[in-house]
Amino acid sequence: MSDLLERLRGRGWRMTAQRRVVAEVLDGDHVHLTADEVHARAVERLPEISRATVYNTLGELVSLGEVLEVSTDRRAKRYDPNAHRPHHHLVCAGCGAIRDVHPIGNPLADLPAAERFGFTVSDVEVTYRGLCPECAAAA
Amino acid sequence: MSDLLERLRGRGWRMTAQRRVVAEVLDGDHVHLTADEVHARAVERLPEISRATVYNTLGELVSLGEVLEVSTDRRAKRYDPNAHRPHHHLVCAGCGAIRDVHPIGNPLADLPAAERFGFTVSDVEVTYRGLCPECAAAA
DNA sequence: GCTTGACTTAGACAAAGTCCATTGTAGGAT
DNA sequence: ATCCTACAATGGACTTTGTCTAAGTCAAGC
Numbered sequence: 001m002s003d004l005l006e007r008l009r010g011r012g013w014r015m016t017a018q019r020r021v022v023a024e025v026l027d028g029d030h031v032h033l034t035a036d037e038v039h040a041r042a043v044e045r046l047p048e049i050s051r052a053t054v055y056n057t058l059g060e061l062v063s064l065g066e067v068l069e070v071s072t073d074r075r076a077k078r079y080d081p082n083a084h085r086p087h088h089h090l091v092c093a094g095c096g097a098i099r100d101v102h103p104i105g106n107p108l109a110d111l112p113a114a115e116r117f118g119f120t121v122s123d124v125e126v127t128y129r130g131l132c133p134e135c136a137a138a139a
Numbered sequence: 140m141s142d143l144l145e146r147l148r149g150r151g152w153r154m155t156a157q158r159r160v161v162a163e164v165l166d167g168d169h170v171h172l173t174a175d176e177v178h179a180r181a182v183e184r185l186p187e188i189s190r191a192t193v194y195n196t197l198g199e200l201v202s203l204g205e206v207l208e209v210s211t212d213r214r215a216k217r218y219d220p221n222a223h224r225p226h227h228h229l230v231c232a233g234c235g236a237i238r239d240v241h242p243i244g245n246p247l248a249d250l251p252a253a254e255r256f257g258f259t260v261s262d263v264e265v266t267y268r269g270l271c272p273e274c275a276a277a278a
Numbered sequence: 279g280c281t282t283g284a285c286t287t288a289g290a291c292a293a294a295g296t297c298c299a300t301t302g303t304a305g306g307a308t
Numbered sequence: 309a310t311c312c313t314a315c316a317a318t319g320g321a322c323t324t325t326g327t328c329t330a331a332g333t334c335a336a337g338c
Contacts, residue, residue, distance in 0.1 A: 014284060014335060035326080050287050055326065074210050074295095076325060090250075090258055099256050103249040110242040111229075111267055117238050119229055121269035128250055130260035153304055153315060174294080189318050194295065196316095213326095215294060 004066060011064065021046045022057040026067060026081040032089075032098040034076035072098060072127055088126040094135030101128065143205060150203065160185045161196040165206060165220040171228075171237040173215035211237060211266055227265040233274030240267065 004023055009015055025041045026033070033041070039054040058079055061067040068080040072091045078098070087100045107124045143162055148154055164180045165172070172180070178193040197218055200206040207219040211230045217237070226239040246263045270278065 016285065016335070018286070036324090048287085050289095052288080052327080053286055056286085069213070071210060071213050074208070074216050077213055090254075090256065090260065092258065099258075101250060101254045101256075103246065103254070104251060105244070105249045107242065107246055107249075107265060108267075110244045110246075111240060112243060115229075115240040115242065116269075117229065117240075118272040119231065119238075119267075119269040120275050121229065121267050122232075123268040125266045125268065126246060127264045127266075128247075128258075128260050129262040129264065130255075130258040133257040136259050155304070155316065157317065187318085191296080191319075192317050 008064070008066070013060075017046055018042075018049050018053050019057050021049065022054060023061070026061070026079060029082065030099055031082070032070060032072075032078040032080050034078055036076065038079060070098070072096075088128070090128040090130065092132035092135055093129055094131050094138070097132050147203070147205070152199075152203075156185055157181070157188050157192050158196050160188065161193060162200070165200075165218060168221065169237070169239055170221070171209060171211075171217040171219050173217055175215065177218060209237070211235075227267070229267040229269065231271040231274055232268050233270050233277070236271050 005015065005020065008019075008023070013019070021042045022038060024045075025038050035055055035058055036051075038058065039049070039051050042049050042054060058067065061079075062069050066081070066083055068083045070078045070080050070089060072078065072089055073096065080100075082100055087102050090099045090101045091097070103126065107126055108121065111121060111124075144154065144159065147158075147162070152158070160181045161177060163184075164177050174194055174197055175190075177197065178188070178190050181188050181193060197206065201208050201218075205220070205222055207222045209217045209219050209228060211217065211228055212235065219239075221239055226241050229238045229240045230236070242265065246265055247260065250260060250263075
C-alpha cells in the first residue's frame, strides 16, 4: 500500500490527507467498494472529507490505472484495487458478494474474426453469476 | 413479433396499447435501446404513454424472460429483445455501438472449481470492448 | 516562512430509475 | 351490448448515483 503512495508521489501526485485516506480504504484483496462506501469509511478517519473529493480521487486512481471500475449490477460502480493482476468477477445474485476469479484460457481468442464486425477488439470483461454458499443454503 | 404478443397473451398478460407499442419498439436484431430511448420511440406512436409505464413494461418483459437487460456502460441499462438465442456483446469504446456476438466455446466451463469459492455458478456474461471501424478510422 | 497553483469543500444540479395515489380500461360476467 | 372489477397507466414526487462550480485551503518548492 505504501508502494502505491510512493508510486503516486513519483508521478507528481500531490499527497494530501484525503488522498491518503482514500488509498488506504481501498487496500486489500476481494475489495469492491462503491464510491459511497469508500466515502463512509474515509469519513471515519477524516470526518470532514467531502463526497466530491472521494469521487475525484477515485477517478484519478482509475485514470492512473491503479484501481479498476467494476459494475456488476446496475447500481453504483465499484472500485477494485487489484488492478495489476488481470482477473474477472463472480457475483452472488442473492447478496451481491463479489470475488475475483481467474478463468483458464483467453476469451479474447474465442471471438472469431467473422464475429468482430470490423472492430479492433482490445479487451474483454467476464462476469460469472450464481449464488454464494450462504444464499444457496437460504434458498 | 406478433409471436411475442401471442405468447404474452397466453401467459395472462393483459394486452394494452401501451404494452403493444413497447413490444413493437423492441423488435429487431442488434437492438439495444435504453429505457428513455424506448420511451421516446413509443411516444411517437402513442403520445400520452408515460415513462413509468415504459419502465414497468420493460421490467415485466425482463421478468418473463422475453427481453434481456444489458449494462455495457455505467449509464442507462439497455434492453435487448434477442433473449432466446444466447449471445454476448461487443461494444465500441468510442461511440457506444453494440453488436451481438457468439464466441466459440463455453466460458462457464473455463472457471475451475477452485475458483468458484463454493458458489453455484449458473450464468456468465461476456463483454468485448474495442473500436468500431468508424471510430478506429477517426482515431 | 512565503507563494502559488493544485486540491478540497459544500451545495446545487443532472440523469436514471422507483414509488404511490389516483384515474382509466381490458376482458370476463351478465 | 353493457357492466364490473381487478389490473394497468398516469404524472409527479422522491431516491440514488454522480457531476460541476465558485470560493476557500494547503502541500511543496523556493
